[in-house]
Amino acid sequence: MTSVLTIVLYGLQEALRRRVFAVVLALTLAFLVLYWIANRYVFDHIHNVIPPAGIDARTFAAAFVFGMAMFGTLFLGVVLAVFLTLGVVRGDAERGLLQPLVVRPIGRSTLLAARFLGAASVCVPYTLFVYFAAMLITGATGHWWPDRIVTPAFELAGAVVLVAALSLLGSVFLSTTANGIAVFMLFGAGLVSGLLGSVGHALNSHGLIRAAKIAAWAIPFEALYQDALRAITASTSGLTGFLLRLGPFGGAENGGAALRLWTVVYFVLVGAVTLAAFRRRDL
Amino acid sequence: MGRTAYFRGPVFLVRDAADRDSPGLAGFEQRIRVELVGPAEEVGARIRLGRPVDGSAKRRRPARVERLPSLECVQTRLRLLGDGPFLVAAWHRAHCTSIDSACVSAALAVRGLAKRYGNVTALGGVDLEVAEGELVGLLGPNGAGKSTLVKIACGLVRQTAGSAAVCGAPAGSIGARRQIGYLAELFRFPGWMSADEVLTLHQRLSGSSGGERERTELLELVALREARERRVEEMSKGMQQRLGVAQALVGAPRLLLLDEPTSALDPVGRRTVRTLLEELRARGISVLLNSHLLSEIELVCDRVVILLGGRVTAAGTPDELSRARGIELETDAGTRLVAGTRDDVPRVVGDAIAAGERIYGVNVRRSTLEDVYLEAVGGETD
Numbered sequence: 001m002t003s004v005l006t007i008v009l010y011g012l013q014e015a016l017r018r019r020v021f022a023v024v025l026a027l028t029l030a031f032l033v034l035y036w037i038a039n040r041y042v043f044d045h046i047h048n049v050i051p052p053a054g055i056d057a058r059t060f061a062a063a064f065v066f067g068m069a070m071f072g073t074l075f076l077g078v079v080l081a082v083f084l085t086l087g088v089v090r091g092d093a094e095r096g097l098l099q100p101l102v103v104r105p106i107g108r109s110t111l112l113a114a115r116f117l118g119a120a121s122v123c124v125p126y127t128l129f130v131y132f133a134a135m136l137i138t139g140a141t142g143h144w145w146p147d148r149i150v151t152p153a154f155e156l157a158g159a160v161v162l163v164a165a166l167s168l169l170g171s172v173f174l175s176t177t178a179n180g181i182a183v184f185m186l187f188g189a190g191l192v193s194g195l196l197g198s199v200g201h202a203l204n205s206h207g208l209i210r211a212a213k214i215a216a217w218a219i220p221f222e223a224l225y226q227d228a229l230r231a232i233t234a235s236t237s238g239l240t241g242f243l244l245r246l247g248p249f250g251g252a253e254n255g256g257a258a259l260r261l262w263t264v265v266y267f268v269l270v271g272a273v274t275l276a277a278f279r280r281r282d283l
Numbered sequence: 284m285g286r287t288a289y290f291r292g293p294v295f296l297v298r299d300a301a302d303r304d305s306p307g308l309a310g311f312e313q314r315i316r317v318e319l320v321g322p323a324e325e326v327g328a329r330i331r332l333g334r335p336v337d338g339s340a341k342r343r344r345p346a347r348v349e350r351l352p353s354l355e356c357v358q359t360r361l362r363l364l365g366d367g368p369f370l371v372a373a374w375h376r377a378h379c380t381s382i383d384s385a386c387v388s389a390a391l392a393v394r395g396l397a398k399r400y401g402n403v404t405a406l407g408g409v410d411l412e413v414a415e416g417e418l419v420g421l422l423g424p425n426g427a428g429k430s431t432l433v434k435i436a437c438g439l440v441r442q443t444a445g446s447a448a449v450c451g452a453p454a455g456s457i458g459a460r461r462q463i464g465y466l467a468e469l470f471r472f473p474g475w476m477s478a479d480e481v482l483t484l485h486q487r488l489s490g491s492s493g494g495e496r497e498r499t500e501l502l503e504l505v506a507l508r509e510a511r512e513r514r515v516e517e518m519s520k521g522m523q524q525r526l527g528v529a530q531a532l533v534g535a536p537r538l539l540l541l542d543e544p545t546s547a548l549d550p551v552g553r554r555t556v557r558t559l560l561e562e563l564r565a566r567g568i569s570v571l572l573n574s575h576l577l578s579e580i581e582l583v584c585d586r587v588v589i590l591l592g593g594r595v596t597a598a599g600t601p602d603e604l605s606r607a608r609g610i611e612l613e614t615d616a617g618t619r620l621v622a623g624t625r626d627d628v629p630r631v632v633g634d635a636i637a638a639g640e641r642i643y644g645v646n647v648r649r650s651t652l653e654d655v656y657l658e659a660v661g662g663e664t665d
Contacts, residue, residue, distance in 0.1 A: 006487040017475035096471040100530060103437045104488035105460040282400075283439040 003106040007114030011084065012122065020083050024126070028076060032133055035069055039141040046142070054239035062144030063233050067248045069134035070156060070232070074225055075187075077127040077160035082183050084119035085167040088112070091176030093283045102283060109275050112168065116271075119164045127157040147235040152228035158263060159221035159228075163187065165267055166221075169274040172281060189215065190222030197226070197251040213253065220263045227255035390415050390462075390538040390569030391436055395445035398431050398593075405431040407593040408445065413538065416567040418560060420574065420584035424660050428593040429573045430468055433540050436571070437465045450537055461490075464536035466527045468543045468573075474516030478507055478526050481515065482533055489534035501529040504562070506555050520547040528556060532563075539563065539570045545579060557583055581652040589659045597659040604655045613644035620648065 015021055042061050051057040089112075092098035102108060131153045139145050146152065166186065170179040193215030200208030216223040229252035233244045245252045391413040398406040406428040413419045421429045434440040435447050438455025452458035472481045482498045491497060502508045505525035515523060524547045531539055545553045553576070560583050563570060574580055580587055581601050589597040597604060607624040610631050621631050625647045632642055650658075 002490075003488055006484065010484060014473060014475065096467060096469045097473065099439055099467045100465070100470055100472070100485070100527075101488065102439060103460055103463065103465045104485065105457045105490065106488055107457060280441070282441060283434070 003104075003110055004114040004117065007101075007106070007111055008118040008121065011115050011118035015084055015122070020080075021122075024076065024080050024083075027079075028126075028130060031072055031076065032130070032137065035065075035072070035134055036137045036141070039065060039137050043142040052239075055243065056236075056240045058142065058144060059233075059236060060240050060243060062138055062142040063146075063236065063244050064248055065142075066134060066138045066144075066146065066232060067229050067244070067252075069138070070131065070152065070225070070228060071248060073127060073130040073134060074156055074159055074221075076130060077123055077156065078163045078183075078187055078221075080126055081119055081123045081160050081164035082167050082180060084122065085115065085164050086171055086179045086183065087176035088115045088168055089171040089278055089281070090174060091171060091179070094175060099283055108278050112275060112278050116164065116168055119168075120161050123160045123164055124157045127160045128153050131156055146232035148231040152231045155224045155228040155231070159224040162221040162224070162263065162267060162270075165270045165274070166219075169270050169277070172274055172277045186219055187221075190219050190225070193219075193222055194226060194247070194251055197253060198246045201246055201251055212251070216253065217259070217262065220259065220266050223253070223255050223259050224263060226251060226253040227259055230254045389413060389448075390417070390450055391571060392448045393432070393436070393445070394447075396432065396435060396442055396447055397444040398428070398435065398440065399443045404593050406435075406442070406445075409590070409593070409595055411588055411595065411598075413569050413571050415537070415569055416564060418564045418570045418572065418583060418585050420572050420580035420587045421590065422574070422577065422580060422587060422656055423590035427590040427660075429590055430542055431593075432590070433465075433542050433571065433573055436538075437463050437540050461534075462537045464531035464533065464539045466524075466531040466539075466541045466544050468546070470527055472515045472523065472526065472530070475514060477512050477514055478502060478518070478529075479511045481526060481530060485530050485533040491534035493534070497533070501532055504532070504559055505529045521549055521552045524548055525552060525555065528559065535568075537569060539568055540573075541570060542573045543575065544572070545574060545576060553579065577651075577653045577656055587652065589656060591660050597655065601652055605649045605651065606655075608648040608650050608654075611644075611646040611648050612640075612642065613646075614640040614642055616640060 042065055043058075046058055046061055049057050049061075051060070087095075089098065101111060135146065135149070163183065163186075167179065167183045170182050173179075174182060193212045196208055197212030197216070199205070200210075200212055213223075216226060226247070229247050230245065233241060233252065236244060389412045391411070393409055393411040396406050396409040396411075397404070409428070409432060411419075411432070421432065423429050431440060435442050436449060436454050438460060441455070447454035449459035450462045452462070476484070479498060479502075482501060485491075486493060486497065493500075498511075499508070502511055505528050507522060507525055507529065510518065510522060513522075515526070518526065524544065528541070528544055531541065545556050548556060557579060560570060560572065564583075564585075572580065572584060584601065586600050587598065587604060588595055609620040610623045610628055611618060611620050612631065612635060614635060623631055628645060628647065632645060635642055
């Protein structure tokens with residue numbers, strides 16, 4: 001346990017001293033300030049908007065803006081997770097940082113688990129913080145609150161943790177740069193699958209919807225994001241609900257308990273493959 | 284009546300429980316390492332702290348007696364003691380009649396070790412042993428498999444065939460890693476850490492409880508005491524390499540695996556490391572030293588192993604490896620080399636004098652390690 005804590009602290013200390021946290025904090029503050037300005041602008045003028053029949057302008061605007069904030073939250077969380085994990089194995093081994101640690105009597109799986117825990121212990125609180133901050137900004141300026149508050153927050157945090165696990169898996173096989181590119185391409189693929197789903201829903205194309213769903217479940221962090229989007233307007237119906245389900249940066253899709261179960265299974269599989277690969281890897 | 288057995292070297296006294304209070308501990312050395320034979324759960328030990336055994340009566344008045352329940356406790360306690368004077372008595376609770384040297388595990392035992400990377404054979408069946416307290420030099424051209432062998436020994440690389448054991452434990456196992464200190468050929472410490480922080484990190488990971496005292500001692504050993512708070516990124520390459528050596532010594536390892544430890548050092552730094560290696564040998568720590576610097580190997584190593592193409596081509600002490608090259612005679616007619624060994628000197632000199640020559644100097648020439656090395660590798664560099 002002491003070894004795990006030592007490695008966790010080592011990872012966090014590295015991020016702190018290398019100013020990863022400072023950069024992310026600055027980005028987050030900029031994001032929240034801009035988000036607050038955007039909210040002020042939208043809700044100061046919302047009473048001047050005459051929406052098409054059947055659309056609740058305030059609900060639509062607030063849920064849409066907050067949906068975008070959720071995407072921003074996911075993106076920032078992913079950036080942080082990737083920074084903390086992308087070079088843990090091959091990157092550090094190529095730089096000669098890993099070997100002195102691995103020969104210590106701590107076990108490779110302990111080392112890897114500790115680096116993951118270190119990343120998760122930062123990313124989860126961070127994601128929750130940004131989510132709730134954005135929600136408070138929208139609630140205070142637009143007087144709108146999500147239909148479900150807590151579930152989407154933890155789904156976003158889960159999505160970030162999953163990306164951290166995938167980044168760790170990538171770090172066993174890929175160099176730091178290649179892994180960074182690969183993880184963000186995966187993230188981009190998730191975004192595309194979500195947009196594909198939106199197009200499918202707008203055109204009522206079952207083929208597109210099915211393809212988007214398969215893609216999202218293949219990379220469940222995207223499916224979790226879509227489920228979180230769906231949850232914030234779970235009780236919103238009618239044309240407003242339909243339009244909101246097209247969602248910003250990908251459609252809102254109800255994943256339900258099956259998705260959460262699949263996420264856990266997926267996480268365990270990714271973890272097992274990562275550990276097995278790291279154990280077999282020559283350094 | 285329990286029996287005792289004592290061996291000069293690393294493994295020592297085993298007596299049964301009935302005999303545990305016997306004070307007759309003659310023959311111990313000052314610097315000592317304990318290795319208990321048998322399953323850990325059946326082993327008990329008592330450490331007597333006292334003066335060095337030099338025949339004086341004071342050895343019978345131990346300063347302190349500690350009772351330790353297991354092999355692990357004994358090892359931990361001994362690490363804390365450093366190399367100070369103490370005596371060790373250990374006993375089996377079960378029957379233990381005697382031990383012999385076969386019970387003593389080599390610090391590193393490698394048998395038929397092979398490693399292939401795809402179609403490339405890095406090691407093709409290497410047998411090698413490093414005894415307790417022995418300093419073995421590993422030589423060979425680039426690509427001979429030296430680093431691969433060292434990496435297998437410390438569990439960074441998995442062998443394709445054969446076996447490697449560190450103090451009896453399979454290489455790479457937690458038990459083996461507890462016994463080793465390793466300095467990689469290409470290593471780096473996080474630039475944002477200070478020298479003290481690097482050592483603290485490795486103390487925690489190795490389970491060392493040496494604390495600040497150990498860190499101070501190690502930094503002094505590698506002449507980095509003044510740079511204790513300096514960040515790694517502010518250190519020269521040579522300082523970082525010396526810090527690497529200090530890091531490898533954290534937790535008082537029994538086997539030190541050093542892969543090119545002096546490659547970035549200036550002559551003074553190399554001398555510091557050489558002195559350190561001699562000091563470590565005196566403490567009974569085994570060292571496998573991988574280096575290209577033949578003079579360094581020749582100066583400090585007890586034994587030399589030359590690898591070529593993943594196989595051992597020559598092995599032995601520097602003296603065994605070097606061969607007589609002849610007798611150099613300096614006469615009034617000039618200097619010439621005559622065939623023969625040291626035993627032939629009187630005859631050769633006598634013959635020369637009988638032939639009317641005046642002798643000004645006689646020198647028995649032996650091949651240097653460099654000659655042996657070049658002969659063994661056949662001039663191969665890659």
